[in-house]
Amino acid sequence: xxxxxxxxxxxxxxxxxxxxxxxxxxxxxxxxxxxxxxxxxxxxxxxxxxxxxxxxxxxxxxxxxxxxxxxxxxxxxxxxxxxxxxxxxxxxxxxxxxxxxxxxxxxxxxxxxxxxxxxxxxxxxxxxxxxxxxxxxxxxxxxxxxxxxxxxxxxxxxxxxxxxxxxxxxxxxxxxxxxx
Amino acid sequence: xxxxxxxxxxxxxxxxxxxxxxxxxxxxxxxxxxxxxxxxxxxxxxxxxxxxxxxxxxxxxxxxxxxxxxxxxxxxxxxxxxxxxxxxxxxxxxxxxxxxxxxxxxxxxxxxxxxxxxxxxxxxxxxxxxxxxxxxxxxxxxxxxxxxxxxxxxxxxxxxxxxxxxxxxxxxxxxxxxxxxxxxxxxxxxxxxxxxxxxxxxxxxxxxxxxxxxxxxxxxxxxxxxxxxxxxxxxxxxxxxxxxxxxxxxxxxxxxxxxxxxxxxxxxxxxxxxxxxxxxxxxxxxxxxxxxxxxxxxxxxxxxxxxxxxxxxxxxxxxxxxxxxxxxxxxxxxxxxxxxxxxxxxxxxxxxxxxxxxxxxxxxxxxxxxxxxxxxxxxxxxxxxxxxxxxxxxxxxxxxxxxxxxxxxxxxxxxxxxxxxxxxxxxxxxxxxxxxxxxxxxxxxxxxxxxxxxxxxxxxxxxxxxxxxxxxxxxxxxxxxxxxxxxxxxxxxxxxxxxxxxxxxx
Ligand SMILES: Nc1ncnc2c1ncn2[C@@H]1O[C@H](COP(=O)(O)OP(=O)(O)O)[C@@H](O)[C@H]1O
Ligand SMILES: [Mg+2]
Numbered sequence: 001x002x003x004x005x006x007x008x009x010x011x012x013x014x015x016x017x018x019x020x021x022x023x024x025x026x027x028x029x030x031x032x033x034x035x036x037x038x039x040x041x042x043x044x045x046x047x048x049x050x051x052x053x054x055x056x057x058x059x060x061x062x063x064x065x066x067x068x069x070x071x072x073x074x075x076x077x078x079x080x081x082x083x084x085x086x087x088x089x090x091x092x093x094x095x096x097x098x099x100x101x102x103x104x105x106x107x108x109x110x111x112x113x114x115x116x117x118x119x120x121x122x123x124x125x126x127x128x129x130x131x132x133x134x135x136x137x138x139x140x141x142x143x144x145x146x147x148x149x150x151x152x153x154x155x156x157x158x159x160x161x162x163x164x165x166x167x168x169x170x171x172x173x174x175x176x177x178x179x180x
Numbered sequence: 181x182x183x184x185x186x187x188x189x190x191x192x193x194x195x196x197x198x199x200x201x202x203x204x205x206x207x208x209x210x211x212x213x214x215x216x217x218x219x220x221x222x223x224x225x226x227x228x229x230x231x232x233x234x235x236x237x238x239x240x241x242x243x244x245x246x247x248x249x250x251x252x253x254x255x256x257x258x259x260x261x262x263x264x265x266x267x268x269x270x271x272x273x274x275x276x277x278x279x280x281x282x283x284x285x286x287x288x289x290x291x292x293x294x295x296x297x298x299x300x301x302x303x304x305x306x307x308x309x310x311x312x313x314x315x316x317x318x319x320x321x322x323x324x325x326x327x328x329x330x331x332x333x334x335x336x337x338x339x340x341x342x343x344x345x346x347x348x349x350x351x352x353x354x355x356x357x358x359x360x361x362x363x364x365x366x367x368x369x370x371x372x373x374x375x376x377x378x379x380x381x382x383x384x385x386x387x388x389x390x391x392x393x394x395x396x397x398x399x400x401x402x403x404x405x406x407x408x409x410x411x412x413x414x415x416x417x418x419x420x421x422x423x424x425x426x427x428x429x430x431x432x433x434x435x436x437x438x439x440x441x442x443x444x445x446x447x448x449x450x451x452x453x454x455x456x457x458x459x460x461x462x463x464x465x466x467x468x469x470x471x472x473x474x475x476x477x478x479x480x481x482x483x484x485x486x487x488x489x490x491x492x493x494x495x496x497x498x499x500x501x502x503x504x505x506x507x508x509x510x511x512x513x514x515x516x517x518x519x520x521x522x523x524x525x526x527x528x529x530x531x532x533x534x535x536x537x538x539x540x541x542x543x544x545x546x547x548x549x550x551x552x553x554x555x556x557x558x559x560x561x562x563x564x565x566x567x568x569x570x571x572x573x574x575x576x577x578x579x580x581x582x583x584x585x586x587x588x589x590x591x592x593x594x595x596x597x598x599x600x601x602x603x604x605x606x607x608x609x610x611x612x613x614x615x616x617x618x619x620x621x622x623x624x625x626x627x628x629x630x631x632x633x634x635x636x637x638x639x640x641x642x643x644x645x646x647x648x649x650x651x652x653x654x655x656x657x658x659x660x661x662x663x664x665x666x667x668x669x670x671x672x673x674x675x676x677x678x679x680x681x682x683x684x685x686x
Contacts, residue, residue, distance in 0.1 A: 012503045016440035019447035019500065026450060061432060063552050088435035089428045111439035114446040 001032045002125055003052060007044045007070060008059040008086070013110075014039065017057070017086075020114045021121070028122045041070040048074055053081045055125055060087030060094060068094055071102035082128040084120070086110060222253055227376065240285075242380060243276040247347075250373065251278050254333075254366065256349035262289065262296045263337070263345035263377070272296050272345065299334045299346045305370075307363045308332040331357035333366055337374035344378060411647070415575065418640045419521070422578055429548030433514045437507030444504045451493055451500075458490075517541045521574050528572065530676055532565040535573070535605060539596060542577040550585040554592035554611070561599035567676045572648045579641035580609040580668050586636065587613025587666060600674075604654070608669040615662035624658070645670075653677070 006017050014037040021033045036051070038044035041064045048056075056074050060067035071083045085098050088110040098104045105124045108117055159166045168176055229246045243261055251259040258279035262272040265288065272289040274280075292301050299306050309331050330353040337345045347370055351358065423430070520541050543556070550556060584594050588611055595610040616624060623629045625646045630639030642656075649656050654672035 010436055010440070012507060013436060013440045015499065015503060016443040016447070019496070020443050023447060023450050025453060026446070061428075061548075061552055066552075088439070089431040110435040111442055114443050 001034060002030055003054045004030070004033060004035045004057065004121070005044060005047065005053045005055070005081075006035060006037045006057045007039075007041055007062070007067075008037075009039055009062040010059070011039055013059070020118060023114075023118075026114070026118065028119055030118060030121055030125070041065050044070070045073055045077065048077045048081075053078055054128065055082045055084065055121065057084045057086055057121075060085055060098075061089065066094060068097040068102050071098065071104060075102055080128070080132060082124045084108060084124060086112060086117070219253075222249075223372070225249060226253075226372065229376070240275065243377070244278075246373065246376065247276040248278055250347065250369070251349055253369070254349050254362070255351075255355075257352050257355065259347065259349040260284070261337075261345060261347050261377075262300075263381075264300065264343065270297075270300060272300060275345075295332070295334045295348060296346045299336050299348075300343050303336050303338065303343055305333065305335040305363050305367055307358055307360060308334070309357045330355065333358050333363050335363075335366055335370040337370055337377055339374050339378040344374060344381070347373060414640065415572075415644055415648075418579075418638060418644050419575060421638045422575075422582055422641065423518075423521075424635070426546050426549045426578075426582060429550075430514065430518065430545055432548045433545075434511055437510045441504045441507040444500045444507075448497065448500055451497055455493065514544060517544045521545060521571065521578065528569050530567055531570055533568050533570045533573070535563050535566050535568075535598065535607060536560050538570055538574055539577055539598070539607070542574045542581065543596070546578060546581045546585065550581070550588075550594060553585065553590050554588045554594045557593060557595045559595065559597045561597070563598050563600060563605050564674060566605050566672055566674055568652055568672065569648075572651070573672075576645040576648050576670060577607070577609070579645045580670070583641060583668075584609050584611035584613060584666070586632065587611050587615075589614070592665075601671075603674050604671050605674055606669055606671045608667055610665065610667040612665040615664055615666055616658070616660040617662050621658065621660065625656075 004021055006014060006021075008014050008017070018035050018037055021030050021035050023029065036047060036053075038047065041058070041062055044056075044058075053074075056071060056078075058067040058070050058074075062070070064070075065073075067085045067087060071085070074081065075083065083102055083104045084106045085102075085104050086108045095107060098107065105127065106120050108120060155166050170176060226246065226249055229242065229249055247259050247261050251257075258277070260274055260277035260280060262274050265271045265273050270292070274285050274287050274289070277285050289296055292298070295306060295308065330351050332348060332350040334346055334348040336343050337347060349366075520538075539558075539560075543558075547556065581594070581596075588594070592612040594612075595608075597608040597610065599606050620629075620631065625642050626639075627643040628639040629643075630637035632639075646656055649670055649672070652672050653676065654670060657669045657671070658666065659669070660666040
């Protein structure tokens with residue numbers, strides 16, 4: 001299941017992009033796509049407050065705000081959603097902002113080629129999955145390290161309370177060996 | 181054989197003022213002179229010679245011909261004419277001569293020198309009989325030693341109290357000497373000659389002036405052509421620059437539709453693919469179902485049809501086609517608008533034009549540049565067609581619209597208004613932008629005056645717009661307030677006074 005959110009002030013572009021994403025006979029196809037489209041960035045942001053999104057694709061030039069600003073706000077709402085810009089034109093300054101502030105994964109120029117764009121989307125989604133997976137693993141490792149260090153802390157406390165206790169050796173029958 | 185006059189020295193030099201009533205000296209040969217001078221045909225011929233000057237004949241040749249005519253009329257052997265050089269008081273130039281040493285014609289005589297100098301200085305005619313070499317005059321009119329001058333006459337050429345030069349004729353030894361009578365009669369002749377010469381000179385002067393004027397005119401026309409060329413080049417480069425300013429919008433307007441139309445074709449391809457598959461399956465199922473109906477009463481074709489959402493395809497294909505058509509229409513329109521804008525060089529002709537169509541066409545190419553910052557409003561009045569150079573006017577509109585767009589930071593409004601007042605159409609472009617400070621207001625029409633960074637402004641937009649509007653016999657007014665906005669109003673006469681409107685515009 002891939003949740004895509006697409007923003008473009010041009011409804012015809014939104015329709016075409018939806019058709020392209022939903023096309024399952026093409027290769028590569030987007031796995032199990034679910035597409036939400038918005039002509040207004042503000043409405044898209046409202047949607048993102050209550051709906052999880054995997055990938056946000058935005059136009060650059062739009063009436064309410066430009067793509068870089070929109071994606072910067074989207075990033076604050078859902079940092080884990082991947083971000084792309086699909087634009088007919090942008091100046092250098094816009095691209096720089098999109099990369100530095102909005103942390104976009106891709107910048108695709110219009111007119112786009114369906115195959116290339118779908119491939120980009122699939123790649124970005126995979127990339128994002130991998131990142132999320134890496135992070136999950138890293139978290140797990142950290143958590144385990146956490147458990148280990150808590151046990152160590154407990155040992156230190158016990159030793160302070162009753163010195164030598166951590167060095168107590170137990171006999172197989174439950175007795176205590178005390179070495180003098 | 182020399183005839184000694186009573187009051188001359190041995191050398192027979194006459195340097196006397198000739199009294200009006202000098203006695204007729206009946207010298208042999210003198211009669212023939214008088215005869216010729218009284219010959220009406222001869223005088224007419226002289227006058228005609230003077231007239232030929234008007235026809236632009238080489239003046240030196242005319243003077244030479246006149247002199248020859250006179251020399252023969254006076255039964256002289258040789259003669260010469262000297263004229264005061266234009267722009268000097270008394271510098272004389274020999275302009276014609278018969279039987280003179282080479283190089284004499286065109287030579288100049290300094291002030292007061294020689295018989296000519298004397299005659300011009302005194303304004304009195306002179307008769308010289310005897311050996312001219314022995315005269316007390318500094319230089320002789322004819323110094324050929326081998327044929328010493330025997331008798332000579334020299335008259336000043338006068339026009340309206342002004343001496344313009346002198347004429348001299350000579351007889352060599354062997355011919356009768358000139359008499360005072362001859363001198364007197366010759367005087368009448370020379371006043372006629374002076375008139376002819378002066379007339380000739382005037383013609384020449386006038387012709388020179390006409391020539392001068394026409395070369396000046398030619399030079400001016402060449403300059404004008406150069407200026408016009410430069411202006412046209414400037415207009416072209418301003419066009420390019422302003423296209424640069426709207427490039428983002430134009431790219432947007434072309435790449436967006438091209439993008440979705442291409443993409444739609446991809447979708448359509450896959451739709452058509454599933455429809456074909458469906459049709460094939462239906463065919464196959466139909467063939468089988470005629471033989472043995474399935475036990476459940478549902479054909480495989482029916483099942484496939486349920487899998488492919490035919491209803492969806494039906495509506496989406498219709499939408500897809502309509503959207504694609506719309507997109508291609510937009511690309512076509514912007515390309516046409518760009519063409520409208522860039523066409524028309526120096527040879528563009530006056531046309532009757534619907535200015536609203538022109539405004540819309542120009543607005544189309546800037547709309548994408550502006551719509552993100554400003555709401556675009558139009559309030560068109562009832563405008564008749566206006567006689568204009570359409571692509572030039574489009575450039576004016578484009579400049580005003582781009583300027584208005586650039587003046588607005590965000591959330592602005594751009595209003596385009598039109599109307600008619602008397603015999604004038606007016607077009608106003610109003611923005612809610614930054615406005616123009618007073619200290620800039622009288623400079624904005626200056627070429628290269630810009631407050632914009634390189635790449636955004638050339639400073640040529642308004643100056644060219646101004647000259648284009650002036651060429652239409654119109655004007656541009658500005659109304660502005662810093663922080664509130666600016667309104668530019670272009671006023672154009674509905675009809676151009678000069679030319680009839682070409683039929684092409686109908
Ligand atoms: N609508 C406007 N609002 C504010 N300032 C304007 C407007 N139009 C023109 N100007 C001022 O006039 C200057 C000259 O305009 P123009 O000749 O079109 O050159 P350019 O736009 O390339 O600078 C501009 O740089 C700007 O300062
Ligand atoms: Mg300008």
